[in-house]
Amino acid sequence: MKFKFLPHTADIKFQAFGKNFKEVFENSALALFKIFYDRKVKEKKLFKIKVKGNDFESLLYNFLEEFLVLFDSKNFLPSKIKNLRLNEKKFKINTEVLGDDSKNYKLSEYVKAITYNEMFVKKIKNKFISQVVVDV
Numbered sequence: 001m002k003f004k005f006l007p008h009t010a011d012i013k014f015q016a017f018g019k020n021f022k023e024v025f026e027n028s029a030l031a032l033f034k035i036f037y038d039r040k041v042k043e044k045k046l047f048k049i050k051v052k053g054n055d056f057e058s059l060l061y062n063f064l065e066e067f068l069v070l071f072d073s074k075n076f077l078p079s080k081i082k083n084l085r086l087n088e089k090k091f092k093i094n095t096e097v098l099g100d101d102s103k104n105y106k107l108s109e110y111v112k113a114i115t116y117n118e119m120f121v122k123k124i125k126n127k128f129i130s131q132v133v134v135d136v
Contacts, residue, residue, distance in 0.1 A: 003031035006131075012109070013118065013133045021056065022086045024121065024128045025063060025093065032064050033078050035134060036071070038108050041079035043098035053091040056121035060130055063093055064114045070097070071111075077102040109136050 003016040012035055016027035033041070049066050053059030070076040077099050084095040113135040121130045 002027040003034075005031070008133060011115070011117075011133050011135050012111075013131065016130045016132075018128045021088055021121070021123075021128055022084060024130045025060065025086060026081045026084055028060060028064065028130045028132060029067065029078070029081050029097075031132070032067055032111070032134065035109050035111055035136070036102075036107055037077060037105050039105075041077050041105065042100040043079050044100045045076060045098070046082075047074070047076060047097050047099075049093070049095050049097060051093050055091060057116065057119050059091045059093065060121050060132065061114050061116060061119065064132065064134075067097070068111060068114065071102060075102045076100075077105055077107075111136055 003014050006013045014031040016024050016031050018024035018027055051062040053062050067078050078097045079099040082096040086093050111134050115133050117133045119132055
């Protein structure tokens, strides 16, 4: 399982899983994409993303926030993460994201913001997990 949605009173909460931190970040992005639009999005456009943080939580926040910026400023609906490179010591991500113009789709939800509310990124035994609440 890459991610799962959890009950939340007013917003949308999910957990993402992976065999390492890199995979957790990729699957967190895929969960966010699923909130935007729950069907297949064509891969017509490509954007490069570079983000950094002070720890895993701020890095995840900044990473996911970048997709909201692309959505709001470029009308970009993301579909797939490509070539994600995560520097765990410097808390940096470089990646590419594929997607299409959001005007070509009827969106499922409008995500207003990523929040730090209940957010975590951690390793529990041999499992890597993140949790995110998004404001809709």
